[in-house]
Amino acid sequence: MRLQVAIDLLTTEAALRLAGQVAPYVDVIELGTPLIKSEGMSVITAVKNAHPDKTVFADLKTADAGELEARLAFDAGADLVTVLGTADDSTINGAVVAARAASKGVVVDLINVTNKATRAKEAHALGAVFVEFHAGLDEQALPGYSLQALLDAGSSSGVPFSVAGGVSTATIAAVQDSGARTAVAGSAIYSANDPAAAAAALRALISRP
Numbered sequence: 001m002r003l004q005v006a007i008d009l010l011t012t013e014a015a016l017r018l019a020g021q022v023a024p025y026v027d028v029i030e031l032g033t034p035l036i037k038s039e040g041m042s043v044i045t046a047v048k049n050a051h052p053d054k055t056v057f058a059d060l061k062t063a064d065a066g067e068l069e070a071r072l073a074f075d076a077g078a079d080l081v082t083v084l085g086t087a088d089d090s091t092i093n094g095a096v097v098a099a100r101a102a103s104k105g106v107v108v109d110l111i112n113v114t115n116k117a118t119r120a121k122e123a124h125a126l127g128a129v130f131v132e133f134h135a136g137l138d139e140q141a142l143p144g145y146s147l148q149a150l151l152d153a154g155s156s157s158g159v160p161f162s163v164a165g166g167v168s169t170a171t172i173a174a175v176q177d178s179g180a181r182t183a184v185a186g187s188a189i190y191s192a193n194d195p196a197a198a199a200a201a202l203r204a205l206i207s208r209p
C-alpha cells in the first residue's frame, strides 16, 4: 500500500519544508486544495522540481471545466489531479482527456457523495485511475464520524481506491486491511511535532507493497 502525505499548509515555503522532511517515507506528495488556492499552480511546479521521483498529486477538487483545470495542473508538473465525484460525468471525461494527452491520471474524489460504491464504479468506468474514499475535514468534525464506514464502502466498490479522512497510526492497519491501494494522511503528519517521525511511523505500519 502506498503512503500519501496531504499537505494542507498555505505557503510554498512551508510545503517544500514539509515535503523535504517526509519524502523518504512517502510515495505520493499531495498539494492540498487550500494550498493550491493560496499559492496557485506554481506550488505544483516547485514541489515537482524538488521531488521529481515522487508522484505529485494536485488536489484540485475540480467541479467544472475538467479538461481546462486538469491541463493547467499537468502543465505545472502534476502527475495526478482530483475531480469531484459530485461533478457531471462530462467534467470527469474532460479531465480524463487532458490526462491521456499528458500520460497522467485523474482521481475522482468521493467527498460528499452519498452512494460512494456506485459512483466509484461509474468514475472508474469513465477513466479515473482510482477513486478516493474521502471524508473531508468538515465531515470528520461531525459527531459520529467513522472511518470504518469509508473502508467498508471502499472494499465493496470493486475498483482501485485510496482512503482519506483522518488516517493515523491508530487506523492505518485497518486502511490496509480494507484493500486500499493508498492511505492518505494529512493532519497526522503536518500537525505532528516531528513530521518526519510521524511519516516514518505510518510507513512502518504498512506491510504490503
Ligand SMILES: O=C([C@H](O)CO)[C@H](O)[C@H](O)COP(=O)(O)O
Pocket: 006, 007, 008, 032, 033, 034, 059, 135, 136, 137, 140, 164, 165, 166, 167, 184, 185, 186, 187, 188
Ligand atoms: O483533502 C483533504 C481536505 O479536503 C482538505 O484539503 C485532506 O487533505 C484529506 O482529508 C487528508 O487530510 P486528513 O484528513 O487531515 O488526514
